[in-house]
Amino acid sequence: MTPARPVRPADPATPGLHHVTLVARDALKTIEFYRDVLGLAVVKRTVNFDEPSSYHLYFGVDGGRPGTLLTFFEWPRVPRGGFGVGGVHHVALSVPDRTALLRWKRRLDDHHIHVRGPYDRGYFTSIYFVDPDGQILELATEGPGYAIDEPADRLGEQIVEPPLERLSGHRDEDAIAAEMHPEPVRQVDAEMAITGLHHVSGITDDIERADAFLTGTLGLRRVKRTLNQDDGRTAHWFWAAYDGREVAPASSFSLFHWPGSDYRARPGFGQTHHVAFRVPDRETQLAWRERILELGVPVTHVQERKYFRSIYFRMHDGMLLELATDGPGFDVDEPLDRLGSALQLPGWLEPRRAEIERSLRALP
Ligand SMILES: [Fe+2]
Numbered sequence: 418m419t420p421a422r423p424v425r426p427a428d429p430a431t432p433g434l435h436h437v438t439l440v441a442r443d444a445l446k447t448i449e450f451y452r453d454v455l456g457l458a459v460v461k462r463t464v465n466f467d468e469p470s471s472y473h474l475y476f477g478v479d480g481g482r483p484g485t486l487l488t489f490f491e492w493p494r495v496p497r498g499g500f501g502v503g504g505v506h507h508v509a510l511s512v513p514d515r516t517a518l519l520r521w522k523r524r525l526d527d528h529h530i531h532v533r534g535p536y537d538r539g540y541f542t543s544i545y546f547v548d549p550d551g552q553i554l555e556l557a558t559e560g561p562g563y564a565i566d567e568p569a570d571r572l573g574e575q576i577v578e579p580p581l582e583r584l585s586g587h588r589d590e591d592a593i594a595a596e597m598h599p600e601p602v603r604q605v606d607a608e609m610a611i612t613g614l615h616h617v618s619g620i621t622d623d624i625e626r627a628d629a630f631l632t633g634t635l636g637l638r639r640v641k642r643t644l645n646q647d648d649g650r651t652a653h654w655f656w657a658a659y660d661g662r663e664v665a666p667a668s669s670f671s672l673f674h675w676p677g678s679d680y681r682a683r684p685g686f687g688q689t690h691h692v693a694f695r696v697p698d699r700e701t702q703l704a705w706r707e708r709i710l711e712l713g714v715p716v717t718h719v720q721e722r723k724y725f726r727s728i729y730f731r732m733h734d735g736m737l738l739e740l741a742t743d744g745p746g747f748d749v750d751e752p753l754d755r756l757g758s759a760l761q762l763p764g765w766l767e768p769r770r771a772e773i774e775r776s777l778r779a780l781p
């Protein structure tokens with residue numbers, strides 16, 4: 418029999434991440450990196466609906482399945498962004514296993530992209546690098562998961578200290594840096610392909626308050642309380658869509674705790690703009706909006722994003738979150754086998770297509 422566990426009222430609960438939106442300086446460089454190096458598909462070329470003279474590009478897997486999406490606003494004139502309290506530190510994408518990870522390290526190295534790792538994080542193994550704008554990215558293995566150091570049905574209850582050999586200062590950094598797949602990796606094949614988002618990690622100044630917020634607004638559940646393995650003085654907690662038995666893939670969100678820090682995230686290129694979580698449908702979204710308001714959290718009206726519908730709200734530290742519907746999806750305006758092949762505009766911008774196309778640079 419499963420031991421009794423206090424069930425928290427968390428209905429509705431998000432099934433996981435929907436997309437992450439970042440700010441890019443140059444849409445061409447973004448396509449060359451995310452499509453041509455990382456092997457993600459462009460699933461939509463459109464413009465920022467609130468600022469139609471700039472691109473909004475969507476990358477994803479399986480026709481842009483929620484939980485696989487990275488989207489980019491091209492804002493060439495904003496300053497460089499940076500991580501800090503209220504912002505995202507890094508975005509992690511999922512790969513099948515350690516063999517795939519090592520092949521990625523070789524492929525990125527061959528493209529003159531500096532890679533750190535592979536690091537054994539316990540719950541997964543990871544490599545780290547930055548995109549053309551400086552956003553820190555991680556590729557992480559799907560397993561073994563959070564149940565390696567506490568029972569699968571009691572995740573997040575205790576504070577778990579990582580073993581010493583995983584902490585910075587105790588690792589054999591030279592051996593880690595030297596580990597390299599022997600052959601060049603010119604093609605991204607199915608065995609190594611990125612399968613979607615793995616987790617998003619941000620920074621907060623009040624982790625207890627963040628815990629209550631993520632639980633109350635999103636129905637996420639805490640699945641790990643541990644330390645940052647690269648800075649053992651910093652708490653690192655994880656939340657996810659967790660039913661008390663399993664943690665859903667593409668649902669993890671983690672925060673580093675910087676109590677009292679006034680080192681704030683700076684918006685700009687190379688920094689994440691917001692993190693979106695999934696809501697199954699419109700009706701649930703409306704009910705959810707009421708629930709967030711009842712918690713005293715300001716939330717926007719429903720915004721029509723053509724491929725999904727969105728509401729936005731902020732954590733106490735300023736982190737911008739979104740709840741986006743799973744549908745209608747990216748095939749509302751072009752067939753699945755041609756996603757991302759032509760510029761798509763929402764109906765109200767179609768009359769301005771010629772002017773908008775003139776203001777945008779042609780992309781491959
Ligand atoms: Fe991470």
Ligand SMILES: [Fe+2]
Pocket residue numbers: 436438691693727739
């Ligand atoms: Fe979004």
